[in-house]
Amino acid sequence: MDSLRDVKPIKLIFSIFCLVIILSACNSTAELPRFVQPPEPDGSLSFLVVGDWGRRGSYNQSQVALQMGKIGKDLNIDFLISTGDNFYDDGIISPYDSQFQDSFTNIYTATSLQKPWYNVLGNHDYRGNVYAQLSPILRDLDCRWICLRSYVVNAEIVDIFFVDTTPFVDRYFDEPKDHVYDWRGVLPRNKYLNSLLTDVDVALQESMAKWKIVVGHHTIKSAGHHGNTIELEKQLLPILEANEVDLYINGHDHCLEHISSINR
Numbered sequence: 001m002d003s004l005r006d007v008k009p010i011k012l013i014f015s016i017f018c019l020v021i022i023l024s025a026c027n028s029t030a031e032l033p034r035f036v037q038p039p040e041p042d043g044s045l046s047f048l049v050v051g052d053w054g055r056r057g058s059y060n061q062s063q064v065a066l067q068m069g070k071i072g073k074d075l076n077i078d079f080l081i082s083t084g085d086n087f088y089d090d091g092i093i094s095p096y097d098s099q100f101q102d103s104f105t106n107i108y109t110a111t112s113l114q115k116p117w118y119n120v121l122g123n124h125d126y127r128g129n130v131y132a133q134l135s136p137i138l139r140d141l142d143c144r145w146i147c148l149r150s151y152v153v154n155a156e157i158v159d160i161f162f163v164d165t166t167p168f169v170d171r172y173f174d175e176p177k178d179h180v181y182d183w184r185g186v187l188p189r190n191k192y193l194n195s196l197l198t199d200v201d202v203a204l205q206e207s208m209a210k211w212k213i214v215v216g217h218h219t220i221k222s223a224g225h226h227g228n229t230i231e232l233e234k235q236l237l238p239i240l241e242a243n244e245v246d247l248y249i250n251g252h253d254h255c256l257e258h259i260s261s262i263n264r
């Protein structure tokens with residue numbers, strides 16, 4: 001009996017400890033997940049960026065993939081970035097959706113493209129099963145696939161910050177038209193966006209890398225079809241500017257633009 005009584009306070013302390021952890025997990029934001037991408041022995045890195053691509057090879061996707069294979073070999077690339085809209089028109093329905101093979105594994109077949117692919121989600125991906133694209137099953141099916149909502153890749157001279165931009169866009173919530181978006185894990189929306197912005201800000205502040213690159217699906221500024229994304233201009237851009245981000249890379253508008261700022 002004595003020994004049992006001795007155990008109780010320890011149990012109590014343990015439960016208080018757990019409670020404190022749970023409470024702090026509720027109040028504070030989490031650190032963004034991180035991946036380490038080793039650079040070349042000379043410290044350099046090269047990578048390709050592609051966005052808005054999953055077409056089962058059509059819309060010239062296969063031809064683009066062929067050219068990516070060639071340039072990827074010439075540059076001896078270390079990794080690839082996808083800026084989202086990975087699978088048209090409506091993402092994938094499960095981790096076993098044949099779109100994954102038809103639009104990814106069986107399309108980007110060149111040896112030079114057998115490197116890590118760091119993906120974010122686009123608005124078309126949110127029209128499917130988001131958890132399917134985030135599922136570790138996809139990495140079992142094709143070990144190149146790395147897809148989280150928001151995360152950081154540390155590559156010594158550069159830190160790359162991947163930001164989930166779709167939940168910022170009011171129109172997808174206010175006027176979804178005939179589209180159904182998979183907002184699981186995103187609601188309540190304001191809480192999700194506020195903690196994401198804080199997480200990105202903190203990660204940028206902590207970064208010691210020479211270069212800071214941010215990747216998202218949506219435009220901040222664009223002269224293309226969709227134009228600027230005002231929600232990102234208002235909410236994300238000030239954080240990128242305050243942290244002296246060198247480059248923001250996006251997809252969404254299907255054209256090549258190089259936009260620089262006269263402010264800095």
Ligand SMILES: *[C@@H]1O[C@H](CO)[C@@H](O)[C@H](O)[C@H]1NC(C)=O
Pocket residue numbers: 058059060
């Ligand atoms: C593929 O590219 C060719 C040449 O640029 C173009 O004429 C054709 O319309 C493209 N096909 C599709 C389906 O976009």
